[in-house]
Amino acid sequence: xxxxxxxxxxxxxxxxxxxxxxxxxxxxxxxxxxxxxxxxxxxxxxxxxxxxxxxxxxxxxxxxxxxxxxxxxxxxxxxxxxxxxxxxxxxxxxxxxxxxxxxxxxxxxxxxxxxxxxxxxxxxxxxxxxxxxxxxxxxxxxxxxxxxxxxxxxxxxxxxxxxxxxxxxxxxxxxxxxxxxxxxxxxxxxxxxxxxxxxxxxxxxxxxxxxxxxxxxxxxxxxxxxxxxxxxxxxxxxxxxxxxxxxxxxxxxxxxxxxxxxxxxxxxxxxxxxxxxxxxxxxxxxxxxxxxxxxxxxxxxxxx
Numbered sequence: 001x002x003x004x005x006x007x008x009x010x011x012x013x014x015x016x017x018x019x020x021x022x023x024x025x026x027x028x029x030x031x032x033x034x035x036x037x038x039x040x041x042x043x044x045x046x047x048x049x050x051x052x053x054x055x056x057x058x059x060x061x062x063x064x065x066x067x068x069x070x071x072x073x074x075x076x077x078x079x080x081x082x083x084x085x086x087x088x089x090x091x092x093x094x095x096x097x098x099x100x101x102x103x104x105x106x107x108x109x110x111x112x113x114x115x116x117x118x119x120x121x122x123x124x125x126x127x128x129x130x131x132x133x134x135x136x137x138x139x140x141x142x143x144x145x146x147x148x149x150x151x152x153x154x155x156x157x158x159x160x161x162x163x164x165x166x167x168x169x170x171x172x173x174x175x176x177x178x179x180x181x182x183x184x185x186x187x188x189x190x191x192x193x194x195x196x197x198x199x200x201x202x203x204x205x206x207x208x209x210x211x212x213x214x215x216x217x218x219x220x221x222x223x224x225x226x227x228x229x230x231x232x233x234x235x236x237x238x239x240x241x242x243x244x245x246x247x248x249x250x251x252x253x254x255x256x257x258x259x260x261x262x263x264x265x266x267x268x269x270x271x272x273x274x275x276x277x278x279x280x281x282x283x284x285x286x287x288x289x290x291x292x293x294x295x296x297x298x299x300x301x302x303x304x
Contacts, residue, residue: 017044025049036185055081060091068094075103075120076174078181082106082118092116101167102174124179129186133176136199137236139169143206144229151222159210166207173200191296198290205283214276221273224260227253228280232287238294250291257284 003015017027025046027033032047056079060067067084071094074082084095095118099106105124110117124132143165150158176196180186217225234250237243261281264270 053080054078055083057083057085059085060095061085061087064091065094067091068098071095071098071118072102072174075106076177076181078178080120083115084118085115087114102170104171105175105178123182124175126179126183126186129176129179132172133196134240136169136172136176136196137239139165139172140199140202141233141236143169143203144233147206147209147229148226151217151225154215154217156213159213162206162210166203166210169203170200173197173203191293195290195293195297198286198293202283202286202290205279205286208279209276212275212279214273216272217276218270218273220260220264220267221270221277224257224264224277224280227257227260228284228287231257231284235287235291235294238291242294242298247291247295250287254284254288 001018003018006014006016008014025048027046034045034047034049036043036045056074058067058070058074063070071082071084075098084092086092095116096108099108099118105120105122106118107121108116109119109121143162146158146162146165149155150162173196177193177200180193180196231250231253234246234253238246238250258281261277261284264277265274
């Protein structure tokens, strides 16, 4: 339907509301409407508007070991109520683990013989989104610092700290991705959503490092590790303040890192370091993906 713009005063314009919509919401003169601009499109909602509760059902007995991943995916996608069917109590263990570690905004509110109802009990405030997204990057910097400490001391208590930071990373990423699905205006673009996803996946390399517990690392491998970590720190700097000079510095360093990694993997004298070197190679590639996403998020200008 179309409406003609009406001149209401010297400085304001207006349009009439469709009769059918007014009747649907039982609106009358003096009622309040909430009007939001979402990517240049106006959304008009009655003050009493409440978003419908989104519900979904999954069968844990069918998904088996994939139940946690399926549950995590649905909670990230913004569902408010998730009914989990089960044939054996043990099938709920993965859901309970997710509630403790990642989907912490959900709780089991009802349990019957063959199903549980899991419901969202809290949501991220839109105004908190940017600060929580930034915290993900600060967590990344802290994990870099922890690995540098470990390379210098090989103190295994540092690896426990690393795993705790990784759990916090997963939790915050989960919150951000859910908020983006429920409020698309937060994401800005598909690239920003993918950026959060990539940072979350990068966390796996830190987790694998902690589980690997590398010992007696050769000086050459330590050099590669520190170069990789330095390059990641450059990416975090670019996240907060785009700088083409730093981007070039990252890319030039990455070429040197790749050459060193290939040389080290051919060196049989440091074969015990090969699992760590392969992990560093994996992380280095993920940094490149993140940098590419940061490029895509830049607003085009006449000179960049």
